[in-house]
Amino acid sequence: MFDAFLAGLQLVFTWPSPLYLMIGVAAGIWLGAVPGLGGITGVVIILPFTFGMDTVPALALILGVFAVTATSDTIASVMLGIPGTAASQATVMDGYPMAQRGEAARAFGAAFTASAIGGVMGGLAMAASLPVIRPLILSFGTPEFFMLGALGLTMVATISGASIGKGLAAAAAGLMLSQIGFPVASEEPRYWFEIMYLIDGLPLIPLVLGLFALPEMLDLAVRNTSISRVERDDTVTLSTGIRDALQNWWLVIRCSWIGIYIGMLPGLGGMIADWVAYGHAVQSSRGKDGGEVDPPFGRGQVRGVIAPESANNAVLGGALIPTVGLGIPGSASMAILLGAFTILGLAPGRAMLGDQLDVTFSLVWMLIFANIVGAGLLMLLSRQVARLAFVDGQLIVPLVLMFVFMSAWLDTPDIASWVTVLALGAIGYMMKRGGWPRPALVLGFVLGPVMENAFVLSSQTFSLADLATRPLTMILLALLVLAVLLSVRTMVKARRTSAARADDLPDSQTGHTLSIALGLICLCAFAAAIVPTFDWPRSARLFPLAIAPLGVVFAVLALMTDGRALMRPGRGPLHWPDRRSLLFLALLACMIATAVLLGQPAALLGFTALYLLT
Template identity: 70%
Template sequence: MVESFLAGMQLVFTPGTLGYLLLGVLFGLWLGAVPGLGGIIGVVIILPFTFSMDAVPAMALILGVFAVTATSDTIASVMLGIPGTAASQATVMDGYPMAQNGQAARAFGAAFTASAVGGVAGGIAMAVSLPIVRPLILSFGTPEFFLLGALGLTMVATVSGAAVSKGLAAACIGLMLSQIGFPVASEEPRYWFEIMYLIDGLPLVPLVLGLFALPEMLDLAVRHRSISRVQDSGTETILSGIRDAVRNWWLVLRCSFIGIYIGMLPGLGGMIADWVAYGHASQSVKQDDGPGFGNGDVRGLIAPEAANNAVLGGALIPTVGLGIPGSASMAILLGAFTIQGLAPGRAMLSEQLDLTFSFVWMLILANIVGAALLMMWSRQVAKLSFIDGNLIVPGVLVFVFMGAWLDSPDLANWITVFALGAIGYVMKRGGWPRPALVLGFVLGPVMESALVLASQTFSWTDMLSRPLALVLLAILALAFVLAVRSTLRARRFAARVPHDDRSAGDAPLSMIFGLVCLGLFLAAIPMALPWSGSARLFPLAIAPFGAAMLALAILRDIAGVRAAAAATGGVLKPFKAIFGEPEGWRALLFFLMLAGVILITLGVGQLIALTALVLFYLRVWAGYGIWPTLAYGAAAVILLELVYGRILYVRWFDPIWPLV
């Protein structure tokens, strides 16, 4: 075993392999930093270039890309409040408030240090776990997978501000959205309303970009300010963040282990690991006199970053050891193994063990090099948080629209981004946790599949007699108790939260949103009754519980509306304030501008529409001069034509009147 480990190191430490690894790292850093891209797209792009390569340099190139996208996606999460990838949603919760507080450099230092430790821990775990992986993975059955998903959703309550009911209700909204289209265990499409775009379900990337990106860009556009709400003091540096990660070393290691173990379980991955780690951190660490979780606590940034970078090492264990891809990215990696003539399983754990251990060294080196490069660049990136936000908005909007287009070249994806952006804006103002919705959406298919199979295979007595299921039930109950405790603690800190912060809320708008969602939930129940047993089981389990949580949230909002009415001297005045303030009208104009982009695309194409968006925003909305506006517009054209058109080979929309 030791000889194979050293032989694997020798395979990696050759100039050619190291060069390909560095190339993959650089490409992966760029992919992770651009919202809407990610490791899967990167591997799909570079996979054809590896057909004629030897196995070791080919895998170095591929793993270099995979290893660092979960590190560089921190940039968008911290600077823009947009998850760079689906696995960095929890990073937004405290990373973006830190940037708003002028602590972007500190956030980068802490995040990149935790990411490097998590990635290295994942590689080491892969090295020591391969001989014992089979019984550990096979111990999880369908009941355990369902309970693990439920545990992840319960963690949502820890990021729900001062209302557990809103967190769980938002998670149920995400679960119901995941029921659109064909179910996992039936051939009956559900809730698709005869719209072909919905028959395969809502796509994840447009949903995430709409919920997170548009509300944050609207906030910058409406308020005409920088990302940071304070001046640059120069005291919050990269070194400050590194010290934060070192001080919380035990939290980093615990969350790395969470990421490794969840990565080993098929169907989960980084999209749940970061939330479980975030929930663990908020429940387990002692609350000091800092801003609190969700308002810029550095520990809320460290925990998910350590976990989501450790996931890859854990995910490689079943992929290499059993040939079981635990996610879409691992399935693509399994295809790369096949192209290189590698056979996961017994062969890679015996006669090809040196090659398998070379993957460990690749992961460790890629994470260290990626974190070091980002440390060098992050101070300059952090300075962007102090420049005029109007210079950031149009560029980010271009990336958002094109990120949704890369997911699927369908104009309906842009409409989804637009619609979810409006919903995300309402949720942000109303104090509804958007990450909870996304987590429910991601876990929906996993939990439904586990619930359907468990109900067909086990009786209730059988399920309750499984030791691992009982352990998870106990952890689930403990997590709920801790969630309630953290919610009560959050209410004590609520007085310190600024009025325009995501957790401040707006009771009238929140109540309207809750009532609409409650009506949809109640309507979803009779729609599900005629379906087959496997198709209706999960929706009928979600909808009543979600309706109950929505009712509790609405009751709390009614109390808030009454208090606002008493303060303003009229029952209708709180509702008039929603539409009567200047911010509300500017938000409406912002969405009309985005709707114009879709209409212009229909008429003359994307290149003209997105360029017009940049020019209109800078010249008319922000009031910049003609030459800065034209320079920015030219850069947008070059980006669209060179990067998306020539490098990524995007298939552009065919307009009614093509001009270019």
């Protein structure tokens, strides 16, 4: 075994493997930094270039792209408040507020250091666990997959906002949006309204870009300032963030193990791991006096960057374990990698753990070196990138929007993708102003098919009595209840210590008019979603009928939160949508109409020119 470990190291340093690893790292940095691209897109682009290549150089090229996108996606998350990939949503929570406080360099230092450590730990975990992985992975059945998804979704909903009702309603809305199109267990499409664009489901990239990119760019345009809201402070540097990560070394290690284990479980991956790690950081962090940390999570706490970045980089090492050892891809990206193994003549399972063991260990070394080199290169670039936080925002907005709409079009080449971005952008603006957590909606959308499949299979296979005899299911259920109780306690404590004036409270507690409107929209949508389900087969209606009534309850809870805020003595005036915000959205609508008439290039260039002129 040890000889194969050293043989794998020798393969990595045999020319031209180092060259292709560096090319992959450079490509991965760019793909992760551009919102909407990421590892899957990168491997799809890179894969044709590996045809005819030797096995190890081809793997070096592919692994270089995979390993670094989970690190470079931090750039968009911190600088723009847009998740570079779906696995960097939690980083937005504190990374973007740090950039707004002029601490982008500190956020980069902490994130890249934690990412490098997490990636190295993921690679070492893969090397150590290959002989013992089978019983660990096979201990999870469909009930456990459903409960783990529910746990991750609940943690996101309860920690990413100041109102549990709004968080749970947003999560339920994401689950319901995932029901559009063909279900996992029936051939009859649902909620597609006779629109061919929706028959295969709502695309993920336009949804994420609309929810996150447009509201942040709208806010930047209306405020007419730079990303940072304070003057530049040269004392807050990259080295400050590196020290933060090293001082919180125990948090880095714990969250890396969270990422490794969740990465091993098929169908979940980084989108769950970073939120579970973020929730762990929130619930395990205490201030000097035992109270809330300063600054609090969600407002620029550096541990809110360290935890998810440690986890999402460790996920790849964990995800490679079932892919290599059992031939079970843990995610869509791992499924593509499994296809690459087949093309290169590798046989996951017995062969890669036997005759091809040296090649398997070369993957471990590639993962380790790619994470270290990628983090080092990004640290060299981060000083220049951090300066963008102090550039006039009006120069950033049109450039970012051009990338946003181009990314949405490349993902799904249809003008409906632009309409989706605009519609979800308006919803994202309402959610941001009203204190509704957007990450909860996205995670619900991503986990919807996985949870529905597990839910339907579990309901057909197990009774409630059977589930009560499964220890892992009961443990996950207990953790879910505990997460809700801890969040309720934290929220009650925060409300008791908050200022009496409504203007000092978070948006989610001030009864914002947009929040009330969104609550009413959700209430009507959840109720209406129940009606058509009775005409569907049992397997197709089971999951929507489980989620929609819960959504009604959560929407009512959200409206009650706003109702209490409206009746609070001494509250300020109602907040109404800003006229300039509505004008910005109208300008984007005109751009889409122009694209229908004159084409996309003319619309994008016309919008950019008009924006800069006015």
